[in-house]
Every structure is written in C-alpha cells, then in structure tokens.
Amino acid sequence: MKRSSILFTITAIMLFSIPFLVGRSFRVAQLPNGNQIDCAMCHVSQFGGGPKNAFGQEVEANFLTAPGSAGQVVWNAQLAALDSDGDGFTNGEELQDPDGTWTAGSPAPGDPTLVTNPGDPDDKPNPTSVHNLHSPLYFELHNNYPNPFNPSTNISFSLTEGANVRVDIYNSIGALVSSLANEYYNPGNHSLKWNATDNSGRKLESGVYYYRVSVDGYAETKQMVLLK
Numbered sequence: 001m002k003r004s005s006i007l008f009t010i011t012a013i014m015l016f017s018i019p020f021l022v023g024r025s026f027r028v029a030q031l032p033n034g035n036q037i038d039c040a041m042c043h044v045s046q047f048g049g050g051p052k053n054a055f056g057q058e059v060e061a062n063f064l065t066a067p068g069s070a071g072q073v074v075w076n077a078q079l080a081a082l083d084s085d086g087d088g089f090t091n092g093e094e095l096q097d098p099d100g101t102w103t104a105g106s107p108a109p110g111d112p113t114l115v116t117n118p119g120d121p122d123d124k125p126n127p128t129s130v131h132n133l134h135s136p137l138y139f140e141l142h143n144n145y146p147n148p149f150n151p152s153t154n155i156s157f158s159l160t161e162g163a164n165v166r167v168d169i170y171n172s173i174g175a176l177v178s179s180l181a182n183e184y185y186n187p188g189n190h191s192l193k194w195n196a197t198d199n200s201g202r203k204l205e206s207g208v209y210y211y212r213v214s215v216d217g218y219a220e221t222k223q224m225v226l227l228k
C-alpha cells in the first residue's frame, strides 16, 4: 500500500470515530461514577461499540430521552432499583448511588473505588461493602440468633410496609452459598431459619458467613459464625 493511501485510511478511520467517541464520553458522564468503567458499562467490548450488555440494553430500551445516539441517559430511582445483569445487586448499588438521586454534573456519589459494572454479572460488590448506603424507615435487620451457631440460626427482620425481600448467604470470601428467600413479605416481623447448608443441601464448614438482606433497592449485611 502506498504511503498516501495509508495516511488516507488512518485519517478516514479517525474522522469516522469522532462521532462515536463524542457519543461515548457524553453517555458515561450521564451515569453516576460512569468514568470508572467507561464503555464497558454498556458494551460487551470494553472499547465500546458493537453489542451492548444487559445494562446497555436496558438503558437503550427504557432510559433514553430519545431513541438512538441522540438520546441522553435518564438516571433515576427506577433505573437504580433494577438489577440489569442479575447478579443480586441493583444498578444503583453497583454505581454507588442506590437511590438514583445523583444528577449529571454533580460530584461522584458514594465511594468510587467500590464501583462495579452493572452490565457484568461477574463483576459485583463484596456484599460487606454495600452497607448502609441508605436506609428506608420501613426496614430493620436484626442480629441472627443464636450466634455463633450450630447447626442452625434464625435471621429476622421487620417491615413497616410490604416489600420484596431477598435474603442471601455469602461465605468469608464473598461467594454466594445460599439463597434463602426472594419474595414479597407483608408488614410485620419475619424470621427465616438457616441450617448451614448451601443451595445444593450440602452441610457447610465452620467459618464466618454473611447474611445480606435486600429490600427494594436497599441492602444490609451482617456477619455470623458457624462453629462446629
């Protein structure tokens, strides 16, 4: 290839890329802590362009001010409360703005070092880091009893309003071992018994475990010890 045609090709590629680069930078600036993950937040490829991941698809389908590249991202409580990639953490939790109250141009919310990708189910917060980001008045998580425990313990919480509640157990390295509940609960006090087995019914070893209870977009985590 002649030198002039190589230069022409490079110039053409650069000119062709400008609208995409402008589009990307303005999109990530419309999401809380968007610069932490950049294009990989919405695209399968970390370099942007091409197919979108689950979060990118959700944004494109329901949270743009206009269809296509002209649309701006609408970050709000509704988008924050969804778990687009299905990893058990809401988009708001992953981006450190659980209530979806951050607005474009404001300082980055929460702790930017704890941001995880809302479009990647393999990238999720350590359950102990998503603690007390916000606290609705209608939910209280109690200490499990007994603790330390063997062979079982009770995890209880109180609701002043009906809500969808999810209860998950994690081991000391943050891996999900058991999903105890994911359903609607009426107002009142509720108690769930955990018999120290994983999702396959296998007995677990002694050690530190965490129970994480999420109510709508809010989650709280407490520690417990299985001592055999």
Ligand SMILES: [Ca+2]
Pocket (backbone or CB within 6 Å): 083, 084, 085, 086, 087, 088, 089, 090, 091, 094, 117, 118
């Ligand atoms: Ca998620």
Ligand SMILES: [Ca+2]
Pocket (backbone or CB within 6 Å): 085, 087, 094, 116, 117, 118, 119, 120, 121, 122, 123, 124
């Ligand atoms: Ca994720």
